[in-house]
Amino acid sequence: MSITLYALDGCPYCEKVHDALEANGIDYETVWTEALHSKRNEVKRVSGQRAVPVIVDDERGVTMAESANILEYVERTLA
Numbered sequence: 001m002s003i004t005l006y007a008l009d010g011c012p013y014c015e016k017v018h019d020a021l022e023a024n025g026i027d028y029e030t031v032w033t034e035a036l037h038s039k040r041n042e043v044k045r046v047s048g049q050r051a052v053p054v055i056v057d058d059e060r061g062v063t064m065a066e067s068a069n070i071l072e073y074v075e076r077t078l079a
Contacts (some may be wrong), residue, residue: 003055003056004055005054006030006033006042006053006055007016007032007052008035009055016071020074024075040052047063
C-alpha cells in the first residue's frame with residue numbers, strides 16, 4: 001500500500017482526511033498515533049513535525065501535513 005495516514009483517534013481533521021480517502025475509494029493504511037505530542041516520534045520522523053494528520057504517498061514521494069493541504073492533494077492527485 002503506497003498511502004499511509006498518520007492520525008489520532010477522535011481528531012476531527014484526521015476524520016476529514018479519512019472520509020476523503022474513503023469517498024474516493026483510495027486504499028490506504030492508518031497508523032494511529034499517541035495522544036501526547038511528545039510521544040509522536042514516528043510522525044516526526046516521517047514529516048519533521050508532530051501534528052496530525054499526515055499523509056505519506058510512497059509511490060509519488062510525497063509527505064504532507066495539514067488537513068486542508070491533504071484534502072486538496074487527494075482531490076487533485078489521487079481521486
